Amino acid sequence: xxxxxxxxxxxxxxxxGNIALGLTLLAFGIGHTGVIDGVSAAGSVSLxxxxxxxxxxxxxxxxxxxxxxxEGTAFAGLGIFWFTWAKGAGGSVSDEAAGTFLVLFAxxxxxxxxxxxxxxxxxxxxxxLTLSLVLLAIASFMDSGxxxxxxxxxxxxxGLLAWYGATAALxxxxxxxxxxxxxxxxxxxx
Numbered sequence: 001x002x003x004x005x006x007x008x009x010x011x012x013x014x015x016x017g018n019i020a021l022g023l024t025l026l027a028f029g030i031g032h033t034g035v036i037d038g039v040s041a042a043g044s045v046s047l048x049x050x051x052x053x054x055x056x057x058x059x060x061x062x063x064x065x066x067x068x069x070x071e072g073t074a075f076a077g078l079g080i081f082w083f084t085w086a087k088g089a090g091g092s093v094s095d096e097a098a099g100t101f102l103v104l105f106a107x108x109x110x111x112x113x114x115x116x117x118x119x120x121x122x123x124x125x126x127x128x129l130t131l132s133l134v135l136l137a138i139a140s141f142m143d144s145g146x147x148x149x150x151x152x153x154x155x156x157x158x159g160l161l162a163w164y165g166a167t168a169a170l171x172x173x174x175x176x177x178x179x180x181x182x183x184x185x186x187x188x189x190x
Contacts, residue, residue, distance in 0.1 A: 011169075013066065017059040017075045018166035024052030024082055025129070025159030032136070032152025041152070045086045053083025074112050074126075081105045099140035106133035121165055128158035 024047055031041035060076025063069075084101070093101075109130040116122040135151030138144070167173075 013059045013062045014068065014071045014075075015166045015169050017056055017063070017071065018162050018169075020051050020055050020059065021075075021078060022159045022161070022163030022166060024048055024056075025132075025155050025162060027159075028052075029132070029152045029154070029156030029159055033149050033156060034152075042090050045089050048082045048089075049086035052081075053079050053086055055079070056082060070112075070115060070117070073115075077105075077108050077112075081108070095140045095143060099137045102133050102137035102140060106130050106137060109133055121161070125158055125161050125165065128154055128161065132158055 024044070027044035027047050028041055030036060031039055031044045034040075056075045057079030060072045060074070060079055063075055064072035088098075088101070109126055113123055113126040113130055116126055132151045132154040135147050135154060139147035139151055
């Protein structure tokens with residue numbers, strides 16, 4: 001391929017994965033906030049299933065193939081989350097089952113937060129994802145619209161950060177947050 005990037009390059013797949021994660025989280029989050037009239041979380045089902053689910057899972061497999069176990073785990077695991085969420089959205093799932101599902105994937109997000117070795121930016125994205133999932137889980141258990149909105153706002157901010165990190169990596173913008181002495185330390189480089 002041109003630009004010195006091979007087809008199996010983990011730099012290119014992790015950047016694309018973070019764009020997919022960012023856009024899916026942004027749509028999911030905005031849907032929960034109710035900030036746009038007529039836009040709900042259920043409206044992001046197609047994006048969650050195909051971009052957040054299938055694409056992230058495939059990118060996770062490519063990351064594993066390229067030797068990047070962290071991004072492989074992150075993208076494949078989150079791909080499973082988004083695909084499963086999309087298949088169950090609006091279904092006949094109890095609030096308790098939905099809350100339990102969100103808690104289980106919050107545990108994955110917490111694992112990713114702790115394991116992110118590329119710097120504070122990457123850890124921040126996964127920490128916000130963890131917080132969002134915990135808030136949404138509690139909202140499911142308590143049937144609290146206010147907590148669901150708060151979780152949606154956290155997810156939207158998390159999505160913007162993941163998108164920005166991937167864009168910064170593509171545009172070669174400097175990242176002010178991260179470990180000193182490492183250029184291009186963005187979520188996409190995690």
